[in-house]
Amino acid sequence: MKIELKQIGVIYTLFKTKEETPIQPFKSEAEGRIEIFPKYAEGLDGIEQFSHVILVYYFHKIKDERLKVKPYLDNNIHGVYATRHPHRPNHIGISTVKLLRRDENILYVGQIDIVDGSPLLDIKPYVSAFDRRDNVKNGWLEGKI
Numbered sequence: 001m002k003i004e005l006k007q008i009g010v011i012y013t014l015f016k017t018k019e020e021t022p023i024q025p026f027k028s029e030a031e032g033r034i035e036i037f038p039k040y041a042e043g044l045d046g047i048e049q050f051s052h053v054i055l056v057y058y059f060h061k062i063k064d065e066r067l068k069v070k071p072y073l074d075n076n077i078h079g080v081y082a083t084r085h086p087h088r089p090n091h092i093g094i095s096t097v098k099l100l101r102r103d104e105n106i107l108y109v110g111q112i113d114i115v116d117g118s119p120l121l122d123i124k125p126y127v128s129a130f131d132r133r134d135n136v137k138n139g140w141l142e143g144k145i
């Protein structure tokens with residue numbers, strides 16, 4: 001099945017290249033600005049009640065796709081779905097970021113790990129009861145984070 005998605009906005013950050021971008025939000029102190037296209041802005045109503053949001057976006061600087069990758073935090077090769085590596089077949093990224101404030105169709109966020117200009121596909125509120133898990137196994141990342 002071929003699926004077509006709508007871009008709902010643009011993520012602006014200070015990171016112009018992949019190389020200078022932090023590897024995960026929890027390692028980042030950087031702030032960013034997210035512009036939601038006016039036709040989708042009404043969908044933001046109520047979002048200011050949340051401290052964190054989950055951004056779903058397109059890794060627009062990736063051209064190829066790989067099923068085996070060497071992730072940033074390891075020298076071993078892993079299946080791409082056992083990693084958060086951007087060279088994945090659908091080039092989709094997710095980042096939980098801090099919501100600092102909303103100004104109409106603009107969101108100001110903290111703890112960002114995204115390259116400037118990334119197309120935004122979706123936003124969801126981070127809800128601790130839904131999204132937090134205890135007794136977690138972190139696979140090959142254990143001891144590295």
Ligand SMILES: C[S@@+](CC[C@H](N)C(=O)[O-])C[C@H]1O[C@@H](n2cnc3c(N)ncnc32)[C@H](O)[C@@H]1O
Pocket residue numbers: 017018019021022023024025058059060061062072084085086092093094095096113114115117118
């Ligand atoms: C390891 S990935 C994790 C991204 C996200 N938190 C996730 O788990 O899906 C983070 C890296 O993706 C790369 N990246 C971020 N935005 C990108 C974009 N728009 N195009 C290509 N690579 C990007 C940067 O190199 C960044 O360090």
